[in-house]
Amino acid sequence: MNMLKVEDLHVKIMDKEILRGITLSIGEGELHVVMGPNGSGKSTLALTIAGHPRYKVVKGRILFEGEDITEMKPEERAKKGIFLSFQHPVEVEGVKVIQFLQRMLKNLRGIDEVEAYEIIFNAVEELGLDSSVLSRELNVGFSGGERKKLEMLQAYLVKPKLLILDEPDSGVDVDSLKVIAGIIDRLHREGTSILLITHYGRILEYLNAQRVHVLKDGKLVASGGIELVKVIEEKGFAAVEEYGAV
Amino acid sequence: MEQSKLQEILKAGSLEEILGTAVPYPKEIELKGELTKDMVEELSRIKGEPEWMLRHRLRALELFYKLPMPKWVVGVEELDLEGLVLYSKPEIGNEVRDWDDLPENIRRTFERLNIPEIEKKFLSGLTAVFDSESVYSKLKEEFEKKGIIMIPMEEAVKRYPNLVKKYFGRVFPAGEHKFSALHHALWSGGVFVYVPKGVRIPFPVEAFFVIGSALEGQFEHTLLVADEGSYIHFIEGCSAPMYKGFSFHDGMVEIYAHKNATVKFTTIQNWSRNVINFNNKRAIIEENAYVEWIEGSIGSKITYTYPSSILKGEGARTAQYVVSLSNGPFLKDTGAKTIHLAPNTSSKIVSKSISANGGINIYRGLVRILKGAKNSTSTVSCDSLILDEKSKAYTYPHNQIDEPTASIIHEATTGKLGEDKLFYMNSRGIGEEEAKSLIVLGFISEILEGLPFEYVEVLKRVIELEFSEVGGVG
Numbered sequence: 001m002n003m004l005k006v007e008d009l010h011v012k013i014m015d016k017e018i019l020r021g022i023t024l025s026i027g028e029g030e031l032h033v034v035m036g037p038n039g040s041g042k043s044t045l046a047l048t049i050a051g052h053p054r055y056k057v058v059k060g061r062i063l064f065e066g067e068d069i070t071e072m073k074p075e076e077r078a079k080k081g082i083f084l085s086f087q088h089p090v091e092v093e094g095v096k097v098i099q100f101l102q103r104m105l106k107n108l109r110g111i112d113e114v115e116a117y118e119i120i121f122n123a124v125e126e127l128g129l130d131s132s133v134l135s136r137e138l139n140v141g142f143s144g145g146e147r148k149k150l151e152m153l154q155a156y157l158v159k160p161k162l163l164i165l166d167e168p169d170s171g172v173d174v175d176s177l178k179v180i181a182g183i184i185d186r187l188h189r190e191g192t193s194i195l196l197i198t199h200y201g202r203i204l205e206y207l208n209a210q211r212v213h214v215l216k217d218g219k220l221v222a223s224g225g226i227e228l229v230k231v232i233e234e235k236g237f238a239a240v241e242e243y244g245a246v
Numbered sequence: 247m248e249q250s251k252l253q254e255i256l257k258a259g260s261l262e263e264i265l266g267t268a269v270p271y272p273k274e275i276e277l278k279g280e281l282t283k284d285m286v287e288e289l290s291r292i293k294g295e296p297e298w299m300l301r302h303r304l305r306a307l308e309l310f311y312k313l314p315m316p317k318w319v320v321g322v323e324e325l326d327l328e329g330l331v332l333y334s335k336p337e338i339g340n341e342v343r344d345w346d347d348l349p350e351n352i353r354r355t356f357e358r359l360n361i362p363e364i365e366k367k368f369l370s371g372l373t374a375v376f377d378s379e380s381v382y383s384k385l386k387e388e389f390e391k392k393g394i395i396m397i398p399m400e401e402a403v404k405r406y407p408n409l410v411k412k413y414f415g416r417v418f419p420a421g422e423h424k425f426s427a428l429h430h431a432l433w434s435g436g437v438f439v440y441v442p443k444g445v446r447i448p449f450p451v452e453a454f455f456v457i458g459s460a461l462e463g464q465f466e467h468t469l470l471v472a473d474e475g476s477y478i479h480f481i482e483g484c485s486a487p488m489y490k491g492f493s494f495h496d497g498m499v500e501i502y503a504h505k506n507a508t509v510k511f512t513t514i515q516n517w518s519r520n521v522i523n524f525n526n527k528r529a530i531i532e533e534n535a536y537v538e539w540i541e542g543s544i545g546s547k548i549t550y551t552y553p554s555s556i557l558k559g560e561g562a563r564t565a566q567y568v569v570s571l572s573n574g575p576f577l578k579d580t581g582a583k584t585i586h587l588a589p590n591t592s593s594k595i596v597s598k599s600i601s602a603n604g605g606i607n608i609y610r611g612l613v614r615i616l617k618g619a620k621n622s623t624s625t626v627s628c629d630s631l632i633l634d635e636k637s638k639a640y641t642y643p644h645n646q647i648d649e650p651t652a653s654i655i656h657e658a659t660t661g662k663l664g665e666d667k668l669f670y671m672n673s674r675g676i677g678e679e680e681a682k683s684l685i686v687l688g689f690i691s692e693i694l695e696g697l698p699f700e701y702v703e704v705l706k707r708v709i710e711l712e713f714s715e716v717g718g719v720g
Contacts (some may be wrong), residue, residue: 018304052669073671089672094688095662100674103684107675137688154674 003028003068003162004049004194010059011041011048016133018044020218021060026162031194031207032230036215037237042197043087045215046166049086051077051194064162078108078139081161085196087167092138099149108158115186123157133186144171163187165196169203177218182204201229214240261613269460271351273377277333279432283307288429289333291429295432298411299403306420306430313424314543319519330434330463331496334377345413346381347568352376352458359485364700371396371451375466377458380433389447395440396451399467402438409440413471417500418528426526429496430463436466436497439480441507446477450512450698451520457486457493459520460573468499472535479510481701484517485545492520492547501529505535507560510538512697516545516708519576525551531587533559540696544708545569552610554583557591558621567693570688574638580644581610586652589620598690602682603711609641615652622649628658631689633682661689 011019018041026032029103036042049062051074069077092151095098098120105116124131129149139147148168155163168180171222179222181203188194188208195211204226212229214222214237222228233239275292277285286307290300338349343506345353345362355363356374363371371385373396389396395600402410420430437453457464462467486493495517503509509529517523523546529537539553555564566582584593599607613624630639645654663685673682686709687694694702 050673054665073677074669075675075677078673078675086670086673090667092526092667092670092685092688094691095684096688099684099688103680104674107680 005169009046012056012058016143018218022220026193029191029193031188031209033209033212034197034215040215041218042215043166046164046197048073083155083158083160084164085155089147089151091140093140095138097099097138098134099134120226145168145176148172152180163192163194167197169198174219201233204229262622272337273334275335275624276331278331280328288707293400306427310427310431313427316423320665326619330461332463333434334462335379336377338381353455354403365606369452370447370449373437375435375455380435393442393444394679397438399436401440411503413469417530418498418526425524427497428556431499432465433467434465436468441472441476441478443473444475446672450479450481452481454483459521468496470501474504476507477508482513484515486518494522496524498526501603503531503535504603505533507535512540514542519547521546523549527553530556531560531562534561538562539566542567548577552581552583557586560588560590562591565594569690569693570599570607572607573602575604579608583612586619586622592624595626599639600631600686601639601709602633602677604636607639611643613645613709615647619649620651622652623655630660633663674676679713683710
């Protein structure tokens, strides 16, 4: 069975249609890449699957493990096993990272606070992250790299069935990129299905992606194997349109 | 057994589950109707007061008649003083030495709030006020031996007239405004605390106030005198069951901190949503003494409270932490007042307001640094958190600095719980209500850090209830 199936998805923000009929499916344990120029609707796709209320599905549906989740609340989707790593994680003043992670683990994995505390500290050590972030306020004053690493730590703790990554590689330096890619690869090898949105091919050097989709003006214009990435890098997005969406 | 009671409170679905709705109970005396000289004389006679206190009340009554209604007060049009019971003495036995001596209905109200257990575990002393009377007052023996006095205010008037006269109405005079005059004319209940020179009370003392029925006025008076070099932490809690109609609270706190004394005064106000709450709180702070106010307003329909500090002696310091939650169609008009009279004095005001579900918060602050208060400093920070589009927060800070060597820093922030912030929390499995309580608790964490652990736990629970779907208000 497919982990995720998106069928003829049309999405509006306010009165503007951003996605204009997307069909896509990701099998269990697969890693799919979505690329495309700015404004093509990549983030909209990610946020819609996660259930952001501003993005209205006007046509089509989203199936997760065969279940229609199109109308489901975001927290319910998270409980089903969908995790979105944000392109721009928001600052939440006053809420400490450790406290937030404990609450997240309690809600998503039913782990009590004391046990969660230990799991979190172990994970930070295992992933080679800086434990001082745990006592800071959530994303407040974090650099781009710090934010993205914290998103990855969360994903690693939650161990979702489907991980949606919205540009985990933007705004990070080379060293952070390696750390982030390492965590993604680890989750992938442990069986997590992944939808990875990226601008650059660089992160893919560390990963084992199965398919690449190209999004343009709210539609998938090409789908194919990893070789598409090379074509895009050398000749630009227009060059791959001839491959067509499959 | 003890543990289970605390657990029960922490697990209760709403405050009403704990306190229930008001039930009728026997009253010995009630005074109501038009506020006249006769009524005040009758009140004084019932209490068997000395002549000087009766004169004090009558002077205050004259002022009440003369003074205009403050222009900035809204919501009091509902306040019909003639319809209120202005003095209500519940029927209690002769001498109350222990909780068991109280009538069952009153004892159970306090037991439901876990007061006797908290007293036993970590208080140095406790006074419980029910309606207009202090029904229970006890200081642990070891502290009595050190000369600390903690007795009902009425008893202090009779037993320590000279001590009381020296301070009563001197910190917060009757003529300040209409409601302080009303308070001085009708005051009843409350507690007198005196901490002798150099004595430090290691654990807090608490006063707990309950208004038992609707259409009642409560005018308790707390007078706290900390002599030179002493230390005390006083905690004040307020609660009321739900009833139809409303009640009016017009309490007063006067604090006198002598040289080198430290006084912490913490209020956790959680009246039911039909109480109109008016507070009069002021401290006079002598040389190198320190007074810290923590004013937490959660409940009530309308609250007016502005703890005030007068920095009278050189090097006197104060901190005023004001937390106000308006969740639902309620108004909190809160703030702080500080007046620097002497050199090298310092003040710190931290106000945190939370508005949700149509709630309104108003902050009014006044800092005055008089000429001659050399090198005095003041910092004011005023943060508002607004959880939805229906809710509002206003801030009216006012600073008046007449001393060129003094300095003041003022900061204000407004935070909103926007759609993206909420979605981020949602996407981590944290639903809307839980996200709100998490953000609110984070917002006030700086202030919670200054409170004893047990109170923090109860407060956290109260805030979670406020934003849970079953509890809260509407």
